[in-house]
Amino acid sequence: MHSINQKIPLSFPNNIELFIKREDLLHPIISGNKFRKLKYNIQEAKRLGHSTLLTFGGAFSNHILAVAGAGAEFGFSTIGVIRGEEIEFKIHENPTLIKAQELGMKFYFVSRSDYREKENTNFKEKLQTIFGNFYLIPEGGTNNLAIKGCEEILTKEDKEGFSHVVCSVGTGGTLSGLINSSNKNQYIIGFSSLKGSFLSDVIRNFVSNNNWEINDEYHFGGYGKVSNELIDFLNSFYTQTSIPLDPVYTGKMVFGVLDKIKEGYFPENSKILIIHTGGLQGIKGMNFVLSKNNKEILNYGEK
Incomplete structure (x- = not known):
């Protein structure tokens, strides 16, 4: 297309x-600017030998769904760190997360206060302890x-x-x-x-x-x-x-x-x-x- x-x-x-x-x-699924943003990140993740993509987003995030779609299409496991612990019990009300889950994404729900620490080294090290090695894509997908x-x-x-x-x-x-x-x-x-x-x-x-x-x-x-x-x-x-x-x-x-x-x-x-x-x-x-x-x-x- x-x-x-x-x-x-x-x-x-x-x-x-x-x-x-x-x-x-x-x-x-990997629609619009998300297709553009993920193109070279997917290539880089492959070049570095990663098998898992991890990223961040809110409950109805276009980016979360796009990363799940990219993982399914290009052979990566995907993890979505989702803002709001309460959403874990409301997935059935959320078409974005339902679709991402169908595409193989696993979720890690965190409080809003913890989510604000997502750029900090300690938070990233905690995620690595839980999930092992992964290729990190920032919230919204914006990087060089x-x-x-x-x-x-x-x-x-x-x-x-x-x-x-x-x-x-x-x-x-x-x-x-x-x-x-x-x-x-x-x-x-x-x-x-x-x-x-x-x-x-x-x-x-x-x-x-x-x-x-x-x-x-x-x-x-x-x-x-x-x-x-x-x-x-x-x-x-x-x-x-x-x-x-x-x-x-x-x-x-x-x-x-x-x-x-x-x-x-x-x-x-x-x-x-x-x-x-x-x-x-x-x-x-x-x-x-x-x-x-x-x-x-x-x-x-x-x-």
């Missing part, structure tokens, strides 16, 4: 054109090898044909790769799914170009938070375009881009490429939560 650039069939002022790169079509993979998202035609490239931001790896590989005449905009402006400092560690910014106006309350306005937007956008968006990353980004077009942020004749980073698997879990309020996000990529 491969990604395609799809024109968004809506009309915009000032002769603006909007396209979306469907990275969500790269792989049915992940960024190398994300530098392959933009094609030569993308670099020459678009004035702006837009991407949602979680850990910053995908945006860093886009910045590194972009044409100097392009402007790269990241829409943060998190509260706070700390991501700019993270990204500066990985990039040298200055043709970028992060917008943090459209997080809708923070990571994993949604509102009725966002849900209505996701459903309306899907009805109008047949393009599914997830509520954690891509939905907030596209909402932000359309709002910025209305505000006149983008110059006349801008040609904008939005990166669809996948994550559609998370909609099923979100719908489980939303069902308590009789809300639902339409078509979560399984039809």
Whole structure:
């Protein structure tokens, strides 16, 4: 499978054109930016002779499921260190973890306070005592090898044909790769799914170009938070375009881009490429939560 650039069939002022790169079509499980981030990490794990991948994530993590899928496809055992001890007794309510488990992933549930220690040497040594040797992939998958993979998202035609490239931001790896590989005449905009402006400092560690910014106006309350306005937007956008968006990353980004077009942020004749980073698997879990309020996000990529 491969990604395609799809024109968004809506009309915009000032002769603006909007396209979306469907990275969500790269792989049915290792979707979007996760496919890019894991590509060279998988090669490195094989080169080093590892048979086990270990990583970190929350209950509905796209990254957790992608690592489980990569392990199943490329012959690795996988371990997911999951934030929240209480989730161990609620796996049956969690479609992400159910699928990861079906793909062979074993879970290690830790308290939120212990999870915050995941970068510390003592915590990693404890994991090695429990699980033996493993190839460690950080939460969200962002490291230098992940960024190398994300530098392959933009094609030569993308670099020459678009004035702006837009991407949602979680850990910053995908945006860093886009910045590194972009044409100097392009402007790269990241829409943060998190509260706070700390991501700019993270990204500066990985990039040298200055043709970028992060917008943090459209997080809708923070990571994993949604509102009725966002849900209505996701459903309306899907009805109008047949393009599914997830509520954690891509939905907030596209909402932000359309709002910025209305505000006149983008110059006349801008040609904008939005990166669809996948994550559609998370909609099923979100719908489980939303069902308590009789809300639902339409078509979560399984039809």
